[in-house]
Amino acid sequence: MELIAGLICVGVGALGLAFLYAILYNSLIGKKNQVEYAYSGIDVQLKKRHDLIPNLVATVKQYMEHERGLLERITELRSRALNPNLPEGERLQVETALSSALRNLMIAVENYPQLRANENFMHLQASLNEIEEQIAAARRTYNAAVTDLNNAIEMFPTNIIASTMGLKRRTVFEAEETERATPSVSQLFKQ
Amino acid sequence: MNASPVQALRELEPILRELEQSRSQQVHRFAQITLWSVVVGGLLSLGLALFRAGAWALAPLVLALIVVGIVYASKADEWRKSFKWRVMTRLVKYVNPNMEYHPERYVSEREYELSLLFHNSPTPDRYRGEDLIEGVIQKTDIRLSELHTEYRQVSYDSKGRRQEHWVTIFRGLFISADFHKHFQGVTLVLPDTEQSWLGGFGQWLQSLSAKLGNQPGELVKMEDPEFEKQFKVFSTDQIEARYILTPSLIRRIVDFRNKTRSPIRLSFVASRVFVAVPTAHNHFEPPSLFAPANKLLEPETLAQYFEELRFALAVVDELNLNTRIWTKQ
Numbered sequence: 332m333e334l335i336a337g338l339i340c341v342g343v344g345a346l347g348l349a350f351l352y353a354i355l356y357n358s359l360i361g362k363k364n365q366v367e368y369a370y371s372g373i374d375v376q377l378k379k380r381h382d383l384i385p386n387l388v389a390t391v392k393q394y395m396e397h398e399r400g401l402l403e404r405i406t407e408l409r410s411r412a413l414n415p416n417l418p419e420g421e422r423l424q425v426e427t428a429l430s431s432a433l434r435n436l437m438i439a440v441e442n443y444p445q446l447r448a449n450e451n452f453m454h455l456q457a458s459l460n461e462i463e464e465q466i467a468a469a470r471r472t473y474n475a476a477v478t479d480l481n482n483a484i485e486m487f488p489t490n491i492i493a494s495t496m497g498l499k500r501r502t503v504f505e506a507e508e509t510e511r512a513t514p515s516v517s518q519l520f521k522q
Numbered sequence: 523m524n525a526s527p528v529q530a531l532r533e534l535e536p537i538l539r540e541l542e543q544s545r546s547q548q549v550h551r552f553a554q555i556t557l558w559s560v561v562v563g564g565l566l567s568l569g570l571a572l573f574r575a576g577a578w579a580l581a582p583l584v585l586a587l588i589v590v591g592i593v594y595a596s597k598a599d600e601w602r603k604s605f606k607w608r609v610m611t612r613l614v615k616y617v618n619p620n621m622e623y624h625p626e627r628y629v630s631e632r633e634y635e636l637s638l639l640f641h642n643s644p645t646p647d648r649y650r651g652e653d654l655i656e657g658v659i660q661k662t663d664i665r666l667s668e669l670h671t672e673y674r675q676v677s678y679d680s681k682g683r684r685q686e687h688w689v690t691i692f693r694g695l696f697i698s699a700d701f702h703k704h705f706q707g708v709t710l711v712l713p714d715t716e717q718s719w720l721g722g723f724g725q726w727l728q729s730l731s732a733k734l735g736n737q738p739g740e741l742v743k744m745e746d747p748e749f750e751k752q753f754k755v756f757s758t759d760q761i762e763a764r765y766i767l768t769p770s771l772i773r774r775i776v777d778f779r780n781k782t783r784s785p786i787r788l789s790f791v792a793s794r795v796f797v798a799v800p801t802a803h804n805h806f807e808p809p810s811l812f813a814p815a816n817k818l819l820e821p822e823t824l825a826q827y828f829e830e831l832r833f834a835l836a837v838v839d840e841l842n843l844n845t846r847i848w849t850k851q
Contacts, residue, residue: 372761454849461848464703468764475743475760 605808621657637796707758
């Protein structure tokens, strides 16, 4: 009789543990997928920016004779970012370089009053601002998802399950040094 | 927002004097009516008492007091109305020439429902409001008023008697303004109660509450720790919520909350922002009918109305709603 009771106890305990394991396992998978989903959110916005660039460069070109170097750099960075064979880490670097090049362009624009009177350009600039804002939002979403996953990977008891699943900490996006520093305009024009 | 209270006081002085004069006349007349009613009622009561009318002897006196009460209510109402029409309408123009003031109107119930700010409370059974201010500040159209919404709660006591209570859902300033960015989903910024008490477990409860359908969408965690302590955010779209709530807007919301020192809540629905600021104070009201003589003419009184109006309209500046560098122009 006692043996049966003991067996039932062990059985219930094992079932409970299995159930707990399933819940924690699923929550980890959910968090991992959330990170991937958030990452694709950034991708969508980066693609929008790629689509906008040719139009922007074409509009700006005729006005900004002195900024030819900067414009060529932007076009080149864009085609590099579009290359499907680019490794992930490098692609991120290219995108960040593209961000700062575009920011420099927008600062240089201040020197061309005719350009600021161009309606088409003003529209493109507003669209670019919007996309940059969306990229920032998507990055922050990604960072929040990564933090959530990292917490789960390091905290008890999910850390035990995470190690058996082979889940690794991911790194969050950080603002580049140039993004943090206030841009010095004179420096930019020396480029 | 150029005119100073001093300038306004100078220009409004004739009107204020007139109002002050009529106020003292009203008070005088009210005192006369009170005196006569009490004397007549008192004498009649005394007479009846002499004829041994018992408790009925008090009837004339009670009647007299009721008359006094009614007269007071009507005088006070008249005074409030004339103050609002003659002074507040002009003051609003001083604070911002593009704004209109309507003392009797208020933000519609449709807009209140649309905001989803109180979607977890019952639909109000009593919806009241006053002091609507509306207009366009540069590119932002804005509408705000005082609101008081309540629902009826019915309970039965031990003897099965039905009892009714009115429970307040919201009382304070309700603001509806155009938001400077386009968006499709719903984002709610609500005062945080659980997390400040229970920390991480509170946050887990919040996300569970969203999963159970008590809140639209899911819990959105923001980076700013001070903001996270004061608010919880729910949104139908994680990215859109962060598109709306940029780090700078988050800072501004925290500052606005610290300035108002009340549990404000915000929602972003249909490209508009709705802000509810609970306040115990009834705004834009005249000094009491029996305030000390010439209180209305004191610069401090007027400066206070200025302050109240500026505070109410500050939301556009505080939340930076006029910056339009995005595709929404």
